[in-house]
Amino acid sequence: MVDPAFADVVDAFETNFAELGDVGAAVAVSVEGRLVVDLWGGVADVATGRPWAEDTTALVYSTTKGLTAIVALLAWERGNLDVDAPVASVWPEFAVAGKEAITGRQLMSHQAGLAAFTDPVTVADLHPASAAAARLATQSPAWEPGSAHGYHAISYGWLVDELVFRATGRRVATTFADDVAGPLGLDAWIGLPPAQAHRVAALIEPRLSEPWVGGPPDHRVIALIEGLADPQSVTFRVFANPPMTTADFNSRETQAAGWPATGGIATARALAALYGELARNRVLSRETLDAASEPQVEGLDLTLRNRTSFGLGFALPSDVITYGPNGGFGHDGAGGSIAFADRSAQLGFAYIPNQMGNALGTDERARRLIDAVYKAL
Numbered sequence: 001m002v003d004p005a006f007a008d009v010v011d012a013f014e015t016n017f018a019e020l021g022d023v024g025a026a027v028a029v030s031v032e033g034r035l036v037v038d039l040w041g042g043v044a045d046v047a048t049g050r051p052w053a054e055d056t057t058a059l060v061y062s063t064t065k066g067l068t069a070i071v072a073l074l075a076w077e078r079g080n081l082d083v084d085a086p087v088a089s090v091w092p093e094f095a096v097a098g099k100e101a102i103t104g105r106q107l108m109s110h111q112a113g114l115a116a117f118t119d120p121v122t123v124a125d126l127h128p129a130s131a132a133a134a135r136l137a138t139q140s141p142a143w144e145p146g147s148a149h150g151y152h153a154i155s156y157g158w159l160v161d162e163l164v165f166r167a168t169g170r171r172v173a174t175t176f177a178d179d180v181a182g183p184l185g186l187d188a189w190i191g192l193p194p195a196q197a198h199r200v201a202a203l204i205e206p207r208l209s210e211p212w213v214g215g216p217p218d219h220r221v222i223a224l225i226e227g228l229a230d231p232q233s234v235t236f237r238v239f240a241n242p243p244m245t246t247a248d249f250n251s252r253e254t255q256a257a258g259w260p261a262t263g264g265i266a267t268a269r270a271l272a273a274l275y276g277e278l279a280r281n282r283v284l285s286r287e288t289l290d291a292a293s294e295p296q297v298e299g300l301d302l303t304l305r306n307r308t309s310f311g312l313g314f315a316l317p318s319d320v321i322t323y324g325p326n327g328g329f330g331h332d333g334a335g336g337s338i339a340f341a342d343r344s345a346q347l348g349f350a351y352i353p354n355q356m357g358n359a360l361g362t363d364e365r366a367r368r369l370i371d372a373v374y375k376a377l
Helices: 004-019 064-077 104-108 129-137 155-168 172-184 194-199 219-228 234-240 246-250 252-257 268-279 286-292 364-376
Strands: 024-031 034-045 188-190 264-266 297-300 307-310 329-332 338-342 347-353
Touching: 004 024, 004 034, 004 364, 024 268, 024 364, 034 268, 064 104, 064 155, 064 172, 064 188, 064 268, 064 286, 064 329, 104 155, 129 155, 155 172, 172 188, 172 268, 188 268, 194 252, 219 234, 246 252, 264 268, 268 338, 268 347, 347 364
Parallel strands: none
Antiparallel strands: 024 034, 024 347, 188 264, 297 307, 329 338, 338 347
């Protein structure tokens, strides 16, 4: 379904398959509360040939962080969580090894210095959420909290989830299901119910020869690669521990566990509708969204080795991510997924593929779709 004014989005979507290697994907756009783009196509599971259908969902990696942020912000808005209080005020076990003064605001903006696990862990070690949180609670920060920021690629979710749980008595996944996805009728989960497993697209490993790599790596990618090649760097320790593959995220166990930083599963339609509501100052109040989209940190990211910017849980435009000409807030995920809100245009956008890309930041496939959307406005 496409509003005729957004016909260029159809062309961009088709071009992604013809020229940029998409295998299966969906894109959706909400403007002023109305769905104006709802496209899907390709193959959801290469092994079986299952086509990408209207109700196909996909794991969206770090696009999940935006959903977890919404839950934490709801708790803050309702007066159940004080983001400026020490985390240890509700999570006493956290008050060790130099973490006594770390605040919820610092956790939500990647300032806590807990981006990587200190001891070797496996994927299985991190089920359930409480087990991962307990490990992080014993650690010392890798830098003085508040003095710098570094992307907490997977630890962000367990830290924020435990903070919300200690403050409210409910896990992020439960609150998201009961207070966000349920009331809005969204096909989106943090922790997939077994009955929904048959709808999930199978992720495909990135292929370095794909054209969206964009030719020789630029300085941003080179900086990240240098970090990944250095076993002593924060970058290496974040992304190598635990060792993870696409197969881990395709597993029913991981999908059901619902890692609150990287395990969200949704349709593009659901994510666009959710961010469309946020763009209209719904789900969260105008005041909460004003505060959440205000930069908490800007500058060199110790994990990504590029300049990044974060609000309260949301990623903001930076050297590695763009949401179009009006700015906005949301999150992208490894492999190319992205969802964001543009409050000035009252717009929500989401794109989810199963063929993972290689780009640092906004994937070229998403970028072309975003450009087509704004051309139509």
